[in-house]
Amino acid sequence: xxxxxxxxxVNNFYVSCERxxxxxxxxxxxxxxxxxxxxxxARSQEAKSLGITTGAPFFQVKQFMQxxxxxxxxxxxxxxxxxSARVMxxxxxxxxxxxxxSIDESFIGVQGNxxxxxxxxxxxxxxxxxxxxxxxxxxxxxxxxxxxxANHVAKHNAHLGGVCSMDSMDPQLVADxxxxxxxxxxxxxxxxxxxxLAGLGITSIADLKAADVTDIRKKFSVVLQRTVLELNxxxxxxxxxxxxxxxxxxxxxxFSSPVRTIExxxxxxxxxAQRGASRLMNDGLxxxxxxxxxxxxxxxxxxxxxxxxxxxxxxxxxxxILLTRLAVGAMREIMLPGASYVRGGVILSGLxxxxxxxxxxxxxxxxxxxxxxxxxxxxxxxxxxxxxxLGSGGLATEPGWSMKRDYSSPKFxxxxxxxxxxxx
Numbered sequence: 001x002x003x004x005x006x007x008x009x010v011n012n013f014y015v016s017c018e019r020x021x022x023x024x025x026x027x028x029x030x031x032x033x034x035x036x037x038x039x040x041x042a043r044s045q046e047a048k049s050l051g052i053t054t055g056a057p058f059f060q061v062k063q064f065m066q067x068x069x070x071x072x073x074x075x076x077x078x079x080x081x082x083x084s085a086r087v088m089x090x091x092x093x094x095x096x097x098x099x100x101x102s103i104d105e106s107f108i109g110v111q112g113n114x115x116x117x118x119x120x121x122x123x124x125x126x127x128x129x130x131x132x133x134x135x136x137x138x139x140x141x142x143x144x145x146x147x148x149x150a151n152h153v154a155k156h157n158a159h160l161g162g163v164c165s166m167d168s169m170d171p172q173l174v175a176d177x178x179x180x181x182x183x184x185x186x187x188x189x190x191x192x193x194x195x196x197l198a199g200l201g202i203t204s205i206a207d208l209k210a211a212d213v214t215d216i217r218k219k220f221s222v223v224l225q226r227t228v229l230e231l232n233x234x235x236x237x238x239x240x241x242x243x244x245x246x247x248x249x250x251x252x253x254x255f256s257s258p259v260r261t262i263e264x265x266x267x268x269x270x271x272x273a274q275r276g277a278s279r280l281m282n283d284g285l286x287x288x289x290x291x292x293x294x295x296x297x298x299x300x301x302x303x304x305x306x307x308x309x310x311x312x313x314x315x316x317x318x319x320x321i322l323l324t325r326l327a328v329g330a331m332r333e334i335m336l337p338g339a340s341y342v343r344g345g346v347i348l349s350g351l352x353x354x355x356x357x358x359x360x361x362x363x364x365x366x367x368x369x370x371x372x373x374x375x376x377x378x379x380x381x382x383x384x385x386x387x388x389x390l391g392s393g394g395l396a397t398e399p400g401w402s403m404k405r406d407y408s409s410p411k412f413x414x415x416x417x418x419x420x421x422x423x424x
Contacts, residue, residue: 002167004117004140005239006110007147008091008124011135011155011162013104014042017083018073020133021412021420029070033058036254037074037406074405082413086132094124099239107144107239114167121163140165144237145230148187149205153177178231179206188227193220205231249283251276252293252345259341265294266328272346273327277320280348286316288350292327294341305341307334316355323348 010016014032019025029046033039040056050068052061058072065072084103092098095108110120121138128136139150146166154164166174184194186205200219202208208216209231217225226236251272259265269292280287291310298304309330317323327346335341410418 002111002113002117002142004110004112004142004165004167005144005147005235006095006108006121006124006138006140007101007144007151008106008108008128008136008138009151009155010087010104010128011137012042012044013084013134014073014075014080015044016134017080018076018409020083021409025071029065029068030073031065031070032073032075033407034075036256041075072407074408076405076409076411078411078414079409083132083134087128087134087136090128090131091124094120094127097239107147109239110140114165118163118165118168121165122161125162135162137162138164140167142166142233143230143235144239145187145227146233149178149181149231152181152185175206178209179204181205183208186227188223193224196220248347248349248351249276249279249285249287250345250347251279252343252347254343255341259294259344260338262332262335262337265331265335265341265344268294268344269327269331269346270324272344273324274320276346276348277318277323280318280351284353285351286318286353286355287323287348288313288316288352289348290323290326290330291347291349292330292345293347294331294335294344296339297342303336303339305336305339307331307336309334313350316350316352 015025015030018030018032025044027046028044029050029052030044031040031047031052032042034041037058039058040052040054040061043052043054047070050070052065052070062072080103087104088098088100088106091106091108095110097109099107101107110117112120117140121140125136125138128134137151137154139147139152139154140163141147141150150164150166154160154162157164181204182194183189183197183203183205184191186208189197189208196219197203197208200211202211208228211228213225213228216228229236253272255268259268273290289310290313291308293306293308295306296302296304311326311330313322313326323346410420412418412420
């Protein structure tokens with residue numbers, strides 16, 4: 001029984017999430033926009049075929065999209081994050097270990113003979129489709145680099161049914177494909193490295209696989225040397241079953257319209273600090289440092305202003321009341337009145353697990369306020385960020401400066417008021 005690595009990747013993740021709850025989008029060209037509906041960040045295959053590129057400014061292609069019947073969606077990060085968690089939970093059932101690589105990709109350890117591995121990959125694909133509703137491709141191989149390559153093959157060859165297990169492929173066919181795929185399509189090989197490799201006559205994956213590993217390390221790095229070894233079937237990139245400890249939690253957004261008054265900026269800091277506190281509670285972390293930032297546009301006329309300050313918290317905390325009070329108070333001191341701010345943020349760092357003083361804090365003089373903060377966090381965790389809050393942080397209606405999302409779909413899985421209703 002062989003030990004292998006499977007790389008499972010959701011196809012066109014953002015678009016696929018939108019299609020789960022709106023089946024009418026299947027088969028139609030769909031694009032998803034970035035913050036403030038600025039530019040294209042995700043495209044369906046149909047939109048790609050029409051020539052829409054990632055990063056295209058929306059205002060430049062809007063008329064073209066309308067004339068071709070494209071569907072436009074604003075980024076619905078709440079939906080995408082929840083759908084990602086559901087996919088990863090399903091995948092965890094099939095591997096001896098799991099490493100979540102990105103929002104839409106995961107490595108898992110699998111075992112079996114060639115026939116069993118192919119059937120398992122097909123089973124995984126069907127399970128995700130049945131339980132979550134999004135399509136995935138599965139690549140199975142002896143190393144991570146080859147698993148990425150196998151996934152690439154599955155994605156670009158429809159007749160494979162979204163699955164490619166290298167143990168079941170003819171070695172000559174694998175070699176032929178690798179000779180035709182550019183080296184820059186390989187995981188970890190960027191355009192700069194590709195240009196340098198081309199200078200040595202290495203243009204395809206097959207060329208890199210045949211390269212001398214010692215020479216590659218001398219001229220490039222140990223990282224690329226590992227890639228060569230992995231292409232030849234030697235595992236060199238260890239798996240990491242646990243995500244790296246978080247170093248910070250950031251809640252930062254661009255505003256749909258400039259914030260110019262103290263009152264508006266207080267509103268911003270109040271909401272952002274409470275959202276940051278909610279994330280601390282969800283992750284079971286306490287912060288020891290609070291940083292607040294804001295900034296004007298570098299291209300706007302008028303006086304530029306980029307206020308920022310870091311505060312050492314009196315004790316590790318996740319209390320929304322304390323964090324809101326400190327964020328608002330500090331911004332009042334450093335904001336330049338009259339400046340046109342286009343972005344703001346709250347960063348919580350120095351993160352740690354629950355400290356001992358938090359356990360025994362019920363005896364502190366300020367414990368009543370602490371209990372209020374706990375109640376706020378518990379209600380938000382169950383009913384969503386807009387269910388309760390301090391000041392403007394408890395308003396259901398988004399402020400005028402909030403991030404522009406004119407084409408957003410509902411938050412189908414994270415907001416009680418937006419849960420889809422099915423009628424028989």
